[in-house]
Amino acid sequence: MKSAKYRLLLSFLALTALFTVVWFSFPKTTSAAEAYEIDINVEATLKRFIHEVPAGSDLLTIARGVLVFPSVIKAGFWVGGEYGEGALQIGGETVEYYNIASASIGLQLGAQTRSMVIIFLDEDALNGFINSSGWKAGVDGNLTVVKWGGEKNVDSLNLRDPIIAFVFGNKGLMYNLTLEGSKISRIAR
Numbered sequence: 001m002k003s004a005k006y007r008l009l010l011s012f013l014a015l016t017a018l019f020t021v022v023w024f025s026f027p028k029t030t031s032a033a034e035a036y037e038i039d040i041n042v043e044a045t046l047k048r049f050i051h052e053v054p055a056g057s058d059l060l061t062i063a064r065g066v067l068v069f070p071s072v073i074k075a076g077f078w079v080g081g082e083y084g085e086g087a088l089q090i091g092g093e094t095v096e097y098y099n100i101a102s103a104s105i106g107l108q109l110g111a112q113t114r115s116m117v118i119i120f121l122d123e124d125a126l127n128g129f130i131n132s133s134g135w136k137a138g139v140d141g142n143l144t145v146v147k148w149g150g151e152k153n154v155d156s157l158n159l160r161d162p163i164i165a166f167v168f169g170n171k172g173l174m175y176n177l178t179l180e181g182s183k184i185s186r187i188a189r
Contacts, residue, residue: 045068059164064120074111082100099187100182117168124162134185
């Protein structure tokens with residue numbers, strides 16, 4: 001019995017080491033986008049948002065700020081994580097660059113890419129986000145992830161929610177996701 005636990009622990013450590021080596025062997029230029037690359041991808045994501053969300057254009061018009069992550073990669077093999085870079089726009093102009101990251105442990109295998117559009121409808125919520133040194137969803141600010149196809153549609157959203165988020169996958173707006181525990185931090189670009 002003891003040797004089975006020992007082999008399982010060794011296998012876990014070996015896989016973790018392999019994952020770490022592969023992760024850090026990628027050139028830094030592939031994992032850190034330049035400002036102009038982020039801006040181009042943010043604009044493309046906002047166009048997709050306007051096209052796919054019936055009230056998207058109206059929401060962007062009344063937004064105090066919009067945080068866009070064009071590509072958030074989530075992967076896991078027992079130990080998982082996600083990472084993406086994006087930009088905060090106020091009045092249609094980029095004011096800061098941010099990353100989003102989270103980690104998890106548990107039964108998981110695979111990878112996916114998704115895009116996120118986080119809309120600040122309240123000035124206080126936006127200022128709280130901007131003035132934070134590292135903002136954690138669900139802890140530093142409550143945000144409502146739009147559950148497409150659920151009982152709430154975009155047209156019937158309660159616009160009293162200070163922060164609303166939309167998550168897109170390859171096939172469009174994704175259903176029933178959470179961003180709780182994701183940490184969003186300012187980055188230099």
